[in-house]
Amino acid sequence: MSRTIKGGIHPPEHKELSENASPRVYEAEGELIYPLSQHIGRPAKPVVKKGDHVLVGQKIADADGFVSACICSSCSGIVKAVEKRRTNAGTYGECIVIDNDGQFTEAPDYGREVSCDDLTNEEIIGKIRDAGIIGMGGAGFPTAVKLMPKDPGAIRHVIVNGAECEPYITCDDQLMRTRAADIVEGLQIVMRLFPHAEGVILIEDNKPEAIAAMTAAAAGQEHVRVVVARTKYPQGGEKSVISLVTGIYTKVSELPAEAGCIVDNVATILAIRNAVRFSKPLVRRMVTVTGDAVKTPSNLIVRIGTNAEELVAAAGGIREGVTLEKALFGGPMMGVAVADLSVPIQKGSNALTLLAHDEAMDAQREMTACIRCGRCARVCPMGLVPEMMAEAVERKDYESYEKKFYGLECIQCGSCTFICPAKRPLTQLFKIAKAEIMAKAAKKPVPSGKEDK
Amino acid sequence: MSGIMIATVVLAVIGIVVGVSLVSVGRKFHVDTDPRVTEIRDCLPGNNCGACGYAGCDAMAEAIAAGKAPVSGCPVGGAPAAEQIGKIMGVDADAEERKIAFVRCKGSCDVTKERGEYVGIHDCRAAVLSGISIWECDYGCVGFGSCVSVCPADAIHVENGVAIVDRKKCIGCGLCAKACPKHLIELIPESRTQAVRCSNHDKGRAVRNVCNAGCIGCGLCVRQCAYDAIHVDGNLAHIDYAKCELCGKCDDKCPAHIIADLREGN
Numbered sequence: 024m025s026r027t028i029k030g031g032i033h034p035p036e037h038k039e040l041s042e043n044a045s046p047r048v049y050e051a052e053g054e055l056i057y058p059l060s061q062h063i064g065r066p067a068k069p070v071v072k073k074g075d076h077v078l079v080g081q082k083i084a085d086a087d088g089f090v091s092a093c094i095c096s097s098c099s100g101i102v103k104a105v106e107k108r109r110t111n112a113g114t115y116g117e118c119i120v121i122d123n124d125g126q127f128t129e130a131p132d133y134g135r136e137v138s139c140d141d142l143t144n145e146e147i148i149g150k151i152r153d154a155g156i157i158g159m160g161g162a163g164f165p166t167a168v169k170l171m172p173k174d175p176g177a178i179r180h181v182i183v184n185g186a187e188c189e190p191y192i193t194c195d196d197q198l199m200r201t202r203a204a205d206i207v208e209g210l211q212i213v214m215r216l217f218p219h220a221e222g223v224i225l226i227e228d229n230k231p232e233a234i235a236a237m238t239a240a241a242a243g244q245e246h247v248r249v250v251v252a253r254t255k256y257p258q259g260g261e262k263s264v265i266s267l268v269t270g271i272y273t274k275v276s277e278l279p280a281e282a283g284c285i286v287d288n289v290a291t292i293l294a295i296r297n298a299v300r301f302s303k304p305l306v307r308r309m310v311t312v313t314g315d316a317v318k319t320p321s322n323l324i325v326r327i328g329t330n331a332e333e334l335v336a337a338a339g340g341i342r343e344g345v346t347l348e349k350a351l352f353g354g355p356m357m358g359v360a361v362a363d364l365s366v367p368i369q370k371g372s373n374a375l376t377l378l379a380h381d382e383a384m385d386a387q388r389e390m391t392a393c394i395r396c397g398r399c400a401r402v403c404p405m406g407l408v409p410e411m412m413a414e415a416v417e418r419k420d421y422e423s424y425e426k427k428f429y430g431l432e433c434i435q436c437g438s439c440t441f442i443c444p445a446k447r448p449l450t451q452l453f454k455i456a457k458a459e460i461m462a463k464a465a466k467k468p469v470p471s472g473k474e475d476k
Numbered sequence: 477m478s479g480i481m482i483a484t485v486v487l488a489v490i491g492i493v494v495g496v497s498l499v500s501v502g503r504k505f506h507v508d509t510d511p512r513v514t515e516i517r518d519c520l521p522g523n524n525c526g527a528c529g530y531a532g533c534d535a536m537a538e539a540i541a542a543g544k545a546p547v548s549g550c551p552v553g554g555a556p557a558a559e560q561i562g563k564i565m566g567v568d569a570d571a572e573e574r575k576i577a578f579v580r581c582k583g584s585c586d587v588t589k590e591r592g593e594y595v596g597i598h599d600c601r602a603a604v605l606s607g608i609s610i611w612e613c614d615y616g617c618v619g620f621g622s623c624v625s626v627c628p629a630d631a632i633h634v635e636n637g638v639a640i641v642d643r644k645k646c647i648g649c650g651l652c653a654k655a656c657p658k659h660l661i662e663l664i665p666e667s668r669t670q671a672v673r674c675s676n677h678d679k680g681r682a683v684r685n686v687c688n689a690g691c692i693g694c695g696l697c698v699r700q701c702a703y704d705a706i707h708v709d710g711n712l713a714h715i716d717y718a719k720c721e722l723c724g725k726c727d728d729k730c731p732a733h734i735i736a737d738l739r740e741g742n
Contacts (some may be wrong), residue, residue: 107678112607113606113607113608113609114590114607114609114614115614359607360592360606360607360608361608362591362592362608362609363590363591363592383596384593384595386595387595387596442672447598448597451596451597451602451605451606452597452602454602454605454606455597455599455601455602455605458601458605459601460635
């Protein structure tokens, strides 16, 4: 019996669409767009201006402060503009636009091989920072910051997160199948930073090929083991991964380092390896283009900044006879719906899910009152009671939401909304509540709107 | 002795003991209440809307009497209430003029198009948090009526996709301005009747692409104004209410007709 997390759900996987599609390289044709805010923290500061000529791997925006990440160009060409463009967050954001010359001329240092033994730990972290690597599973926390906990000696586990519990997405699966040895090499580089850590590769049991490949690659490596977990959503969430490997439950306010863990997605680990060993900044990533509206669901290796429309075309376009009802960046559980596809692929974009049928629309039509079945509480991976939390939000009682029901612990995984037979928009209510509470906490607690005279 | 006498005496003794102790305890633990609190409370409108930031009119009255809140702190009562309270507190009420909410967007369903179909909770904040841009214009009114649900005076309504204030009913509490996730609602002095009904900071052509009724920042209004009261800042016209003399020339010349003349009643 393989292990699994408390709570959770098992939505239809739909991974069969793209799980056996071998990765294909797609080279961008049109202009490439780099939003300055692809990560958690301060947006990057542009270091190029309109008219500059840039090369692949050249830094075009620098990190602004400690918790921030730089951005490197993924193509060669002329900087067309630094202006507001629509990003996959739905709104306009400041972006660097580069007119791709199609040559992909590399910067002089790009791809230079370095032996890891020649580097100090500080140099390794420096290389990771200069490569602009962020968490590529979606959250986008700058990796260099994550790798600098207060006490590196207290880190017991470096976890490579290959759970990929989100339905439809298969890019991590394909990475593990095709790049197993490189991922283990990346893991060894990270483990060098933490003297007492063991390496754990976590994979769900719906990916037997990936498990076989990773087990073979990890064989003979000291302190590296593969952990297989029973397929369940949201097992790939950081909190779930930590509880699965260590048995420690962490709060939302606690960092993984406090439980002695460093958790990185497989794509991030691979990016670390490429950055440290081959001086390649983060300029490409694998993106799964899938869904029942796509002609040939594919796993594409694309340059960051590529227009999502080009990716859809590369995957054969929309199937004949169906209309695209819903386009999501990411999977159906955590993904963000976009109104149009003319937005760039970012560092954290793991998938593009194109659906011919919008189930959310049906759900809204069928919504009824809460029937108090308690299924939401049973599936909550954080052990919360979504039903009570939702009631508190509906009567705008944010204090109870926070203090009585620990609503800030919600990781917004959507399991409760998925399981709810009354089709209540629970996760969305929690999103509002968290935003309200955060906004209130950010302001000074002065009751009067006006200054005392 | 008959039973009735015993009962009377016992009750009388209990009554005297309780009475004496109540009086003495009452004297010992006497708390001075400020008589002004009641007077101030009578001057306040009594909506208990909470726009002042306090839990209600009672809490506000106490705060004013204790000197923690300004005498003009009630946005609903405005100048008249502030004057009365100022008399009670013995200070000059330099109250501002009564204010009325104004929605800086004219983007109704007729002039701007829908971009994405939003599914979920019918609330502007929820829609904005979902990240979907429902309308072509990213600055404009979402139209789900978060402002309507907080209005204590039934003075704001969503008509044809954009919120409109009923100036007669508005009490100027400002709750709608706080509720709007797009920060479109502004409180402007009652006597000021010219105001810009757009919040789009994009360049002219970008505005035209998304909305037929947006400010394109052409600056015609600036040239019309004889009082230096209107300026284009960040591709959007702004009126300096302190300088505006209400001549209405800017309104007549505006090619997009986004300067509202509120004299005509919206």
